[in-house]
Amino acid sequence: MKESKLQHVYFIGIGGIGMSAIARWYKFKGYDVGGYDRTPSELTGQLESEGIAVHYDDDPSRIPADIESTLVIYTPAIPESLHELQFVKENGYKVVKRSMALGEITRDQICLAVAGTHGKTTTSTLVAHILTESGEGCSAFLGGISKNYGTNLLMSSNPIVVAEADEFDRSFLQLHPAIAAITAMDADHLDIYGDLAHVQEAFRQFASQVHETIILKYGLPIKQEEMSARIFTYHFDNPDADFHSTNLRLSPDGHYTFDLVYPGGTLSDIRTGALGWVNVENSVAAAAICLCHGVDGQKVRHAIGTFRGARRRLDEHVNKPGLVYIDDYAHHPAELESAISSLRGIFPGRKITGVFQPHLYTRTRDFAPEFARALSGLDKVILLDIYPAREEPIPGVNSELILKDITAPEKMLVHKDGLMALLEKEPLDVLGTFGAGDIDRFIGPITEMLEARQ
Numbered sequence: 001m002k003e004s005k006l007q008h009v010y011f012i013g014i015g016g017i018g019m020s021a022i023a024r025w026y027k028f029k030g031y032d033v034g035g036y037d038r039t040p041s042e043l044t045g046q047l048e049s050e051g052i053a054v055h056y057d058d059d060p061s062r063i064p065a066d067i068e069s070t071l072v073i074y075t076p077a078i079p080e081s082l083h084e085l086q087f088v089k090e091n092g093y094k095v096v097k098r099s100m101a102l103g104e105i106t107r108d109q110i111c112l113a114v115a116g117t118h119g120k121t122t123t124s125t126l127v128a129h130i131l132t133e134s135g136e137g138c139s140a141f142l143g144g145i146s147k148n149y150g151t152n153l154l155m156s157s158n159p160i161v162v163a164e165a166d167e168f169d170r171s172f173l174q175l176h177p178a179i180a181a182i183t184a185m186d187a188d189h190l191d192i193y194g195d196l197a198h199v200q201e202a203f204r205q206f207a208s209q210v211h212e213t214i215i216l217k218y219g220l221p222i223k224q225e226e227m228s229a230r231i232f233t234y235h236f237d238n239p240d241a242d243f244h245s246t247n248l249r250l251s252p253d254g255h256y257t258f259d260l261v262y263p264g265g266t267l268s269d270i271r272t273g274a275l276g277w278v279n280v281e282n283s284v285a286a287a288a289i290c291l292c293h294g295v296d297g298q299k300v301r302h303a304i305g306t307f308r309g310a311r312r313r314l315d316e317h318v319n320k321p322g323l324v325y326i327d328d329y330a331h332h333p334a335e336l337e338s339a340i341s342s343l344r345g346i347f348p349g350r351k352i353t354g355v356f357q358p359h360l361y362t363r364t365r366d367f368a369p370e371f372a373r374a375l376s377g378l379d380k381v382i383l384l385d386i387y388p389a390r391e392e393p394i395p396g397v398n399s400e401l402i403l404k405d406i407t408a409p410e411k412m413l414v415h416k417d418g419l420m421a422l423l424e425k426e427p428l429d430v431l432g433t434f435g436a437g438d439i440d441r442f443i444g445p446i447t448e449m450l451e452a453r454q
Contacts, residue, residue, distance in 0.1 A: 006071055008064040011035030012084055013075035014054055015044040018166065021141045021153040022073065022101055027052055028155055036062065036084055060087035067092050073101045076169040077390045099166070102141060103174030106161045109139070112289055115165035115172050115206055116183030116217070117199070118335040119282055122274070123183060125310040126286035128154055128162040133303035134295050138162050144310035144329070165206065167199070168192065172206045179292055181215035181234075181285045182207060182222070186334045191362040215243070215288045232263070234288050236281040243288040245280050253319075254346035256280050260287055270301050274309035275316060275326070276342030312440060314342060317447045324430045325450050327443050331359040331436035333370035339434060340377040347430050355419065355442075357384040357435030361394040364401060372405035378432075380410035382422065387437025420445055
């Protein structure tokens, strides 16, 4: 990736969270960086403000003409029919997937990675924060925007790199970490994998590529005898796990304090900077990585307390007496269940209304009953239409598939164009918005509307 003749790096799908981090890295390293995305967003706007040329029409003439000095990086979320993608493949450009570019960047560094079908963004962001706050420093390629640093890329001269290891399209098999955590191995991306057995097989392959230490969520089906790296287990509060929390205390503002039991002893009175029980578990996993890497325990304790979380992960926008609004990226049933149960734990006895936008036709088809079960933990469910992303519609697959099995006291379908008008009339107590599509476009308007309420 660092050939002396390379001058231009062009991204197809530059607005994706993982793609934009790599684009920023190449820009930081002095290359001419630009790219295409389908629609403008806050992220593409930030890239443009940083001097990266972004356009939104599928136009091969925008691609640098000098084939020999141009590297093209694309995301598999882009359809094969895109003219720009076809053009670079047919005209001799060096074309690589995002995962290969990240694998190449991390190859000569000490890589600390976090994989898992959910939990990996917050955990990897916390690992990067602990290393930064401790004074050691790291570079980090994150799958979300760190609220501490306002970015998905951290840069350091230290040869430590933190990477979110994405299982989509088996991308994480390009990484060979020194230490890696695996947070979950649920059935997901079945359009890629087919079934849970193949998902688990890919995670085992990833684990086999770890050199030193695997931090494994307690109970996941990976065996020590199959791995060359040593395995430690972690869990929210199971005392059989090598790393676990104990003596859990909840403050009125939704932040937990806990003691961390680990093979070296106990770290007492760790206060989570991010909300909910799920962030206790994420803190246990991140602490395990950093303690195994050699970070001082008291520095780990301090950093967890100053961690503000990742944007769109139990992200607190309004929290005043009688009115709360929290947004979360949850788009898989297990994530949704964790987010909703965390809200139940933080705000016991209060009426929780959730707005959910299903993401992908295939995921809705594969997990409709599981989505319904997770959403049934709410008091009122407002369900939006499916966000298609890269997919074409599938006959008979729509949000009604989920709605019909929801057992919450109140449930309804609404088109997103009518969402704000509906919420303006709702007597809200605790509101959550959930999903990985364009539901994030409502965060600003909802926050503004609720802040104006007396």
